[in-house]
Amino acid sequence: MNEAGPHESGAVDVLGVGKTYGQAVALDDVTLHVEPGEFMTLLGSSGSGKSTLLNVVAGFTRPTSGSVAVDGRDITKDPPYKRDLGMVFQHYALFPHMSVAENVAFPLRRRRVRGAELTKRVSEALDVVELGGLRDRRPAQLSGGQQQRVALARAIVFRPRVLLMDEPLGALDKRLREQLQLEIKRLHTELGITFVFVTHDQDEALTMSDRIALLRDGRIVQVGTPADLYDRPASRYVAEFLGESNLLPAPKDSEVFLVRPQDVRLSRPGAGLPAGDHAHEGKVTEVIYLGSGLRVEVELRTGGRVIARTGTRLDPVPSPDDEVVAHWRPQDCVTVPA
Amino acid sequence: MRPARIALWALAALTALYLVLPVFIVIPMSFSDSAFLEFPPQDWSVRWYENFFTDLTWLDSTIASLQIAVQVTLLSLVLGTAAALGMVRGRYPLKALVSGLVMAPVLVPYVIVGLAVYAVFLKLGITETALGFVLVHTALAVPYVVITVSSALMSFDRRLEHAAMGLGAGPVTTFARVTLPLIAPSLASGAVFAFVTSFDEVVTSVFLSGPDLTTLPVQMWSGVRVQIDPTVAAVSSMLLLVTLSLFAAAGVARLVRRRKA
Amino acid sequence: MTAGAVTGRRLPDGWGVLVLPLVAFLLVVFVYPLVSMLARSVSDPEPGLGNYAAFFDSPVYTNVLVNTFVIAGLVTLVTLLLGFPYAYLMTLATPFWRGVLMAAVLVPFWTSLLVRTFAWVLILRDTGVVNDVLGAFGGQPVPLLRNLAGVLIGMVQVMLPFAVLPIYATMRGIDRRLLQAAEGLGARPAFAFWRVYAPLTLPGVAAATLLVFVSSLGFYVTPALLGGPKNVMIGELIVQQLSGVLRWGFASALAVILLVVTGVLLLLAARVVDLRRMIGGGR
Numbered sequence: 001m002n003e004a005g006p007h008e009s010g011a012v013d014v015l016g017v018g019k020t021y022g023q024a025v026a027l028d029d030v031t032l033h034v035e036p037g038e039f040m041t042l043l044g045s046s047g048s049g050k051s052t053l054l055n056v057v058a059g060f061t062r063p064t065s066g067s068v069a070v071d072g073r074d075i076t077k078d079p080p081y082k083r084d085l086g087m088v089f090q091h092y093a094l095f096p097h098m099s100v101a102e103n104v105a106f107p108l109r110r111r112r113v114r115g116a117e118l119t120k121r122v123s124e125a126l127d128v129v130e131l132g133g134l135r136d137r138r139p140a141q142l143s144g145g146q147q148q149r150v151a152l153a154r155a156i157v158f159r160p161r162v163l164l165m166d167e168p169l170g171a172l173d174k175r176l177r178e179q180l181q182l183e184i185k186r187l188h189t190e191l192g193i194t195f196v197f198v199t200h201d202q203d204e205a206l207t208m209s210d211r212i213a214l215l216r217d218g219r220i221v222q223v224g225t226p227a228d229l230y231d232r233p234a235s236r237y238v239a240e241f242l243g244e245s246n247l248l249p250a251p252k253d254s255e256v257f258l259v260r261p262q263d264v265r266l267s268r269p270g271a272g273l274p275a276g277d278h279a280h281e282g283k284v285t286e287v288i289y290l291g292s293g294l295r296v297e298v299e300l301r302t303g304g305r306v307i308a309r310t311g312t313r314l315d316p317v318p319s320p321d322d323e324v325v326a327h328w329r330p331q332d333c334v335t336v337p338a
Numbered sequence: 339m340r341p342a343r344i345a346l347w348a349l350a351a352l353t354a355l356y357l358v359l360p361v362f363i364v365i366p367m368s369f370s371d372s373a374f375l376e377f378p379p380q381d382w383s384v385r386w387y388e389n390f391f392t393d394l395t396w397l398d399s400t401i402a403s404l405q406i407a408v409q410v411t412l413l414s415l416v417l418g419t420a421a422a423l424g425m426v427r428g429r430y431p432l433k434a435l436v437s438g439l440v441m442a443p444v445l446v447p448y449v450i451v452g453l454a455v456y457a458v459f460l461k462l463g464i465t466e467t468a469l470g471f472v473l474v475h476t477a478l479a480v481p482y483v484v485i486t487v488s489s490a491l492m493s494f495d496r497r498l499e500h501a502a503m504g505l506g507a508g509p510v511t512t513f514a515r516v517t518l519p520l521i522a523p524s525l526a527s528g529a530v531f532a533f534v535t536s537f538d539e540v541v542t543s544v545f546l547s548g549p550d551l552t553t554l555p556v557q558m559w560s561g562v563r564v565q566i567d568p569t570v571a572a573v574s575s576m577l578l579l580v581t582l583s584l585f586a587a588a589g590v591a592r593l594v595r596r597r598k599a
Numbered sequence: 600m601t602a603g604a605v606t607g608r609r610l611p612d613g614w615g616v617l618v619l620p621l622v623a624f625l626l627v628v629f630v631y632p633l634v635s636m637l638a639r640s641v642s643d644p645e646p647g648l649g650n651y652a653a654f655f656d657s658p659v660y661t662n663v664l665v666n667t668f669v670i671a672g673l674v675t676l677v678t679l680l681l682g683f684p685y686a687y688l689m690t691l692a693t694p695f696w697r698g699v700l701m702a703a704v705l706v707p708f709w710t711s712l713l714v715r716t717f718a719w720v721l722i723l724r725d726t727g728v729v730n731d732v733l734g735a736f737g738g739q740p741v742p743l744l745r746n747l748a749g750v751l752i753g754m755v756q757v758m759l760p761f762a763v764l765p766i767y768a769t770m771r772g773i774d775r776r777l778l779q780a781a782e783g784l785g786a787r788p789a790f791a792f793w794r795v796y797a798p799l800t801l802p803g804v805a806a807a808t809l810l811v812f813v814s815s816l817g818f819y820v821t822p823a824l825l826g827g828p829k830n831v832m833i834g835e836l837i838v839q840q841l842s843g844v845l846r847w848g849f850a851s852a853l854a855v856i857l858l859v860v861t862g863v864l865l866l867l868a869a870r871v872v873d874l875r876r877m878i879g880g881g882r
Contacts, residue, residue, distance in 0.1 A: 060504075361707060447834060
């Protein structure tokens with residue numbers, strides 16, 4: 001693992017992992033396969049088990065049942081320091097008593113890298129995250145974004161085959177977070193190693209991931225590409241977790257129809273509609289100006305509400321109490337198990 | 339300023355003088371030529387200092403006190419740090435009882451400890467030995483180490499240890515390279531507490547002292563108890579000087595750190 | 600969820616075993632001697648409660664106990680009267696003056712007890728500094744040593760830091776805007792202080808009271824050097840019984856009585872005050 005050039009990447013296999021704390025179930029029979037080189041995001045609200053799952057892979061939490069393997073080798077019983085996985089922690093966990101360079105050198109020293117090789121690789125890693133000039137600073141003297149980059153450099157400097165990240169951007173403000181999302185994405189492409197990324201932020205998950213595993217109550221409810229989860233949610237929960245959604249009653253009680261707000265169009269009553277569109281008459285109850293568009297809430301005559309996201313150039317701009325027809329193309333309406 | 343505020347300042351100033359001034363009166367008196375140590379001294383001399391440095395009983399007791407205090411410091415650091423780690427991070431039965439036991443030596447009056455230990459040590463034949471002093475003083479000093487170290491451990495961010503282990507450091511390396519450096523300031527203040535506790539301890543030492551081994555505080559005690567030995571004034575002045583220079587050093591260190599930050 | 604929070608009759612885990620060396624050490628060096636002292640108090644010179652009976656039968660001895668409580672109470676009272684305003688002023692002062700006031704508390708705190716007591720002997724004795732000054736103005740020497748005044752002057756000085764530190768720590772945590780709020784709501788400053796601020800200082804005052812009173816009960820050095828034959832405290836009586844007449848059993852019984860009194864007070868107080876924080880606040 002010390003040779004230069006593109007890094008090796010590893011497959012991660014989680015097999016039937018369960019974790020209980022007394023009566024509480026944190027993970028319930030979780031099975032997940034992560035391809036080499038893949039960007040896999042574990043998404044879920046707090047308490048869903050996503051961080052526990054990451055900690056099981058990292059070795060900080062011992063599973064009650066099941067196993068974890070990297071490239072087919074069972075590492076369930078290995079302590080964290082023998083797993084050779086890179087890890088970026090929620091609040092960076094930079095060593096406050098060491099300089100930036102010492103922090104980055106730490107994993108290399110543990111692997112007996114010394115002398116010129118050590119210096120060279122620390123510099124390389126700091127260059128990758130564009131922090132070459134700050135090597136002698138202490139973590140306390142860095143901004144949040146800079147600390148995050150040091151944590152990244154420290155996690156990749158020893159060229160792990162898998163990089164684990166636990167809500168690494170949670171402590172940053174929105175703009176910086178979006179900037180670092182792109183950087184992490186770039187880093188993933190450059191290094192080509194496997195990323196396992198934990199977040200509670202659906203937008204972050206949709207932007208960054210090759211695939212997303214959505215967790216709820218210690219179980220994986222759906223695994224798939226961002227498009228899979230957004231357009232073909234496996235359940236009502238998935239549909240509602242990822243973005244805004246209109247759920248309408250379907251003929252069968254066990255199902256609901258899902259229409260995304262950006263697929264809903266609004267027309268005046270009596271205007272001609274595209275052939276085949278599903279149409280519902282209703283009355284506008286609220287209009288919110290979002291800058292990029294409008295968010296219009298319509299109360300349907302048949303009961304229920306529909307939210308539409310439209311452009312601002314809509315003619316005429318709807319206002320509350322307007323009578324409208326909300327309609328959408330049949331292919332934009334997805335049947336989801338309730 | 340309101341009259342109430344002036345009264346408050348006056349009272350506080352008098353209290354501060356009452357706390358500090360009496361101690362310093364010892365310094366000029368120690369240079370008095372007279373055995374009665376009058377104030378202000380009529381004739382100045384350093385004879386009581388000479389007396390200290392030429393009298394073997396004074397020198398021996400000073401050396402004994404220093405040796406005992408160093409050993410107490412080391413032993414309490416080891417026992418206290420280990421116990422603090424266990425108490426903060428560990429799981430073990432009878433937690434409340436153990437905490438009570440560890441804190442008890444500071445809460446039980448020293449006279450009682452002295453009497454109780456004296457009887458047992460007499461049977462074991464370790465009164466008037468360094469071992470006896472070290473054992474008792476360590477029992478009295480170790481709670482301070484446990485308190486300082488465990489409060490540092492409670493505020494310690496365990497994620498740093500996780501990070502070290504995730505980056506390839508084993509438990510021992512993690513402790514030595516990450517945990518220990520970060521709690522070192524607390525270990526240092528625990529060490530100072532332990533050293534001072536032992537070096538100043540009079541009551542239990544009075545029980546354990548004898549012709550074979552006497553500590554400095556006991557030597558001073560006997561120099562005040564029956565008839566005043568003016569050498570005590572010289573010793574007191576020197577101890578004061580040590581205390582004050584440590585204070586000054588701590589103050590300077592704090593200033594330097596503030597400048598740097 | 601943390602392992603440390605789980606208690607039970609389980610065996611110690613990997614970290615838990617680290618408490619064992621200290622526990623073993625204290626059991627041998629501290630607990631065993633106390634237990635054997637307890638045993639000796641009911642077996643020496645003969646089995647039974649004779650030592651305790653001798654204590655409670657003789658007004659000479661019970662007076663010492665009463666005396667001990669009276670002195671401890673007076674010391675506590677004076678210490679609080681001086682310490683409370685002192686701590687309050689520290690919260691008002693500028694950083695520089697706060698540092699000066701803090702140093703004035705810490706210097707005696709870190710100065711050897713014997714040095715301080717010795718200084719008082721030199722100052723308070725009949726030919727001491729105070730009486731020299733009085734004499735220079737033609738006054739009669741005032742006896743200040745080997746009496747109650749001497750004991751109080753010495754002990755209050757020793758105990759003041761233990762009162763100022765916890766009270767100051769509590770006061771520092773009080774939001775002074777509460778006083779402004781109270782005054783804004785129409786309370787006069789004095790009323791606001793006593794009804795809003797003072798009650799919030801109670802945890803610190805309680806800790807200080809307890810710490811000072813309990814510590815004072817067991818004092819030996821200061822009353823022995825500054826007090827007279829009328830001010831003997833129980834600590835000194837214990838040593839007298841041993842050094843003079845070698846009454847091991849009786850000395851042990853006295854120690855047990857002092858231990859029980861201290862223990863009961865601490866147990867009662869532990870319901871109100873966090874003992875660990877209290878010790879952490881003072882040396």
